[in-house]
Amino acid sequence: MTAHRTTIRVRFYELDPYNHVNHSVYVSYFESARVELLAEAGYSLASMRANGRSIVVSEIQTKFHASAEELDELTIETEVLEFKRVTTTWRQRILRGDELICSQDLRAALIDEHGRPVRFDDAMLDALSIFAAAPSDPEPT
Secondary structure, three states: OEEEEEEEEEEEEHHHOOOOEOHHHHHHHHHHHHHHHHHHHOOOOHHHHHHOHHHHHHHHEEEEEEEEEEEOOEEEEEEEEEOOOOOOEEEEEEEEEOOOEEEEEEEEEEEEEOOEEEEEEEEHHHHHHHOOOOOOOOOOO
16 A cells, blocks of 8 residues: 655744754654544544544654754655554654654554544545555564
8 A cells, every 4th residue: 555645844943952853843743644644534533523533642652763954844654554443553754855754653542532442433444544554564764
């Protein structure tokens, strides 16, 4: 399958005192890319809330490989690695051209309006499967 791609330009207020993107900002970049992927798959946050569903992150592992700076154009690649009954595992990478800046694996769960885990329905699994990683895709280094 194919990774979803989102492009973002680094803004001044995202920089730390060393003129690099602050480490916490990368998590926001990754979140924005996942929200965009969900919307393109037909599951905007608003439509999910209207149906009593939300996706919540339960685990994040982030690795920083290089620094991004003001006005860098970054590409965020997002793939779904695994689908389980109520959770999904995602892999995301931030690139500047071909250079890997940051990578992240995360687990997210689908919950109802009361915060209880619920199963992904077949339609949602089908919609997200177009962004499923190929079985042979290696982990980022």
